[in-house]
Amino acid sequence: MDAGGDFSEKFGLKHYQSILDNLPVAVFAKDATDEFRFLLWNKKQETISTIPRQRALGRTDYDLFSQESAQYFREMDEKIVRSGKPLEIPEEILETGDRDEVYLHTYKIPIFDHDRTILVGISEDVTETVTNRKALQKASRTIQAKEQEIEKTQLQLIQIAKLESIGQLAAGVAHEVKNPLNLILQGVEYLDRTITEKDENTAFVIEEMNHAITRATKIINELVDFSTSSRFDKRECDLAGLLDGVLLMLRHDCSRLDVQIDRDFAEGLTVHVDQAKFEQVILNVVINAIHALRDVAQPRVAITTRKSTYSDERSEGVRTGKQIRIGDPIVEIEIGDNGAGISPEHLDKVFDPFFTTKPTGVGTGLGLSVVRKIVELHDGFITITNHPTLAGAMVKIVLPE
Amino acid sequence: MSKIKVLAIDDEPGATRMMKINLESLGQYQVEMVNDSTQSIATALRFRPDIILLDMVMPNLDGGDVKRLLQENEELKDIPVLFLTALVSDSDTSSDVSLVESGDGIMIPKPVKTEVLRSCIEQTLSGVL
Numbered sequence: 233m234d235a236g237g238d239f240s241e242k243f244g245l246k247h248y249q250s251i252l253d254n255l256p257v258a259v260f261a262k263d264a265t266d267e268f269r270f271l272l273w274n275k276k277q278e279t280i281s282t283i284p285r286q287r288a289l290g291r292t293d294y295d296l297f298s299q300e301s302a303q304y305f306r307e308m309d310e311k312i313v314r315s316g317k318p319l320e321i322p323e324e325i326l327e328t329g330d331r332d333e334v335y336l337h338t339y340k341i342p343i344f345d346h347d348r349t350i351l352v353g354i355s356e357d358v359t360e361t362v363t364n365r366k367a368l369q370k371a372s373r374t375i376q377a378k379e380q381e382i383e384k385t386q387l388q389l390i391q392i393a394k395l396e397s398i399g400q401l402a403a404g405v406a407h408e409v410k411n412p413l414n415l416i417l418q419g420v421e422y423l424d425r426t427i428t429e430k431d432e433n434t435a436f437v438i439e440e441m442n443h444a445i446t447r448a449t450k451i452i453n454e455l456v457d458f459s460t461s462s463r464f465d466k467r468e469c470d471l472a473g474l475l476d477g478v479l480l481m482l483r484h485d486c487s488r489l490d491v492q493i494d495r496d497f498a499e500g501l502t503v504h505v506d507q508a509k510f511e512q513v514i515l516n517v518v519i520n521a522i523h524a525l526r527d528v529a530q531p532r533v534a535i536t537t538r539k540s541t542y543s544d545e546r547s548e549g550v551r552t553g554k555q556i557r558i559g560d561p562i563v564e565i566e567i568g569d570n571g572a573g574i575s576p577e578h579l580d581k582v583f584d585p586f587f588t589t590k591p592t593g594v595g596t597g598l599g600l601s602v603v604r605k606i607v608e609l610h611d612g613f614i615t616i617t618n619h620p621t622l623a624g625a626m627v628k629i630v631l632p633e
Numbered sequence: 634m635s636k637i638k639v640l641a642i643d644d645e646p647g648a649t650r651m652m653k654i655n656l657e658s659l660g661q662y663q664v665e666m667v668n669d670s671t672q673s674i675a676t677a678l679r680f681r682p683d684i685i686l687l688d689m690v691m692p693n694l695d696g697g698d699v700k701r702l703l704q705e706n707e708e709l710k711d712i713p714v715l716f717l718t719a720l721v722s723d724s725d726t727s728s729d730v731s732l733v734e735s736g737d738g739i740m741i742p743k744p745v746k747t748e749v750l751r752s753c754i755e756q757t758l759s760g761v762l
Contacts, residue, residue: 403720407690410719411645414744418651421747425658449744456720 249274257356260288264313264342264349267292268306271350280334280357281326301327309351312340323362335362402455409452417445454602465506466610471537471563472497474507478514479535485522486533494534501537503563503631509606516599517567517627524571524624534622536566539633556613561633569624574616582616607631636663639754640682642673642699643717644691652686655747670694674702677709684754689718689740700738713757719743 239247252259253275261272273288281288283296293302304324312319318341326334336355343350420441427434479486479493486493503510518533525531542560556562574582583604600616607614612631619626639656641649641664649666656662665680667673670691677685685703689696696716703709718740741753 407719410743411648414719415645415647415651417744418655418747422651422655422658445744 257354258336260353260355262292262309262351262353264309264351265347268309268351272352276357277355280336280355298327301325309340313342313349313351316342316344318342323358333359335359406452406456409448413445413448413452416441417449420445454599465508466504467507468502469505469507469510471501471503471565472499474503474505474511475514475535475537475565478511478518481515482518482522485519489522489525489531491522491525491531491533494532496534496536498538501539501563505610505631506606510610513603513606513629514565514567516603517629520599521567521569521571521625521627524569524573528571530570532570532622534566534568536564536568538564540564542630556611556630556632563631563633565629565631566626567629568619568622568626570619570622571624573618573623574625579616579618583614636661637684637754637758638680638682639664640667640673640677640680640685641665642667642670642685642691642696643688644668644670645688648688652747652750656750659747659751670699673699674706674709677703677712678706682712684757685712685714686750686754687714687716689716689720714738715753715757716740717743717745 252272255274255276258277258280259272259274260270260277262268263271269290269292270288273283273285277288278284281296288296293305296302297305308319308321318339321336321338321340324336324338326336335358337358338353338355341352341354343352420438424438424442427438430438475495475497479495485491518535521533522531525533540562542556542558542562583600604614607629610631612629614630615628617626617628618624639652639662641652643649643652643666646666646668649664649668653664653666656664665676665682667676671693673694687696687699691699694702696718700714700716703712703714716738719742739753739757741750
């Protein structure tokens with residue numbers, strides 16, 4: 233004989249309601265053979281649903297909850313009745329009028345009694361647990377994002393440190409190399425002057441030595457430019473005039489290679505720059521563009537200037553300036569070409585010193601690193617991406633207005 | 634016509650010797666060499682140069698030190714000085730003859746062609762620079 237038998241034999245049903253009302257979980261029952269009307273609704277169920285027992289009994293989910301919730305409960309209930317097996321629902325949402333969403337951990341049990349079917353539900357309010365878990369997940373995602381940010385910053389710092397040590401090394405090497413270069417240059421000069429009767433080979437040797445000295449000097453000077461923050465003489469410059477000046481210097485290269493230059497300059501834009509240094513920047517970038525157009529059918533370089541407001545549109549290959557903040561007025565210079573563009577794996581590296589895709593002797597790989605340095609010393613930044621319409625590369629230089 | 638007297642001060646004997654050979658081969662120059670910069674003042678007082686070519690980076694006394702000692706000396710303070718240096722680059726140049734004005738004076742970046750050197754000397758002596 234079981235204990236329940238003892239209890240009901242002694243007391244009948246009169247204390248069951250009291251037991252049910254003191255349970256720490258919600259208990260309810262629906263009559264599956266009568267539109268799932270509620271037959272049972274304990275105290276805890278009142279608290280959780282904020283619906284009093286008198287209102288709930290004899291009603292259906294559709295009378296008490298939103299259409300959406302009621303439909304969900306009904307489908308679930310019908311499924312359980314059809315299967316004839318109890319079902320555990322680890323987490324379900326109950327929308328109530330007064331409270332925000334309530335999360336329930338519910339067991340639903342079908343009871344078959346002759347021609348009637350009763351569906352009993354037992355629910356535990358797990359809102360606090362779920363809310364905590366969600367907050368924890370959110371915090372964990374934030375931490376993950378922060379960690380990624382820190383990792384990225386660390387990589388950038390390593391990169392900066394690397395560049396600085398290259399800079400220091402470069403300055404030292406430049407000094408040590410320029411002194412012997414000076415001797416070689418003057419020595420070759422002396423030989424050139426004193427060997428009065430030169431045969432073809434001697435003339436060739438002297439000429440080649442002079443070329444080699446010029447080339448070595450150029451590389452060393454680029455290194456020095458890269459490693460020293462040279463004196464700057466910043467003035468207000470007419471941007472269109474500066475750009476046209478550079479294009480004038482390049483007119484021979486452009487016409488020789490049949491490169492079409494599309495100018496789209498905003499009127500009256502001025503920039504606060506060291507004109508000579510900034511011309512070097514534009515010259516370098518445009519020469520790079522022209523070099524990229526060697527095997528292109530209708531080579532084009534498009535140069536656009538505009539006034540804008542900085543909106544932090546970060547992209548691959550971005551280098552952010554120290555002083556430009558979101559909302560600051562800026563001047564943008566875009567130089568695009570319709571060459572082959574830059575392969576994705578190179579986008580991050582193009583600003584590194586000594587990175588070059590040109591053959592030895594053609595490019596030192598210092599051009600864009602010097603360009604970036606000069607732009608940054610003007611409190612601006614430079615990005616390189618592939619051009620959205622021209623298919624080639626697009627260099628964007630951003631300066632504070 | 635008397636020759637232009639040039640005092641070349643550089644810690645590298647090869648550098649001063651090369652300048653001497655090249656400048657003297659032009660005909661109108663007489664070059665005296667100093668490789669130990671501490672001997673600069675004594676040699677200058679003895680040689681009485683028209684112009685001094687001074688290397689910037691040297692052990693013991695560097696170019697700046699020598700220039701200061703020259704200026705402190707009543708008999709030498711008016712002799713023009715041109716600095717030669719491997720520290721600045723050609724792209725810093727502010728004129729056709731590859732010169733850089735710094736706090737210390739006019740700098741000629743190395744490597745330098747004799748032609749440029751001569752041009753600088755002549756322009757300095759004629760008061761253009």
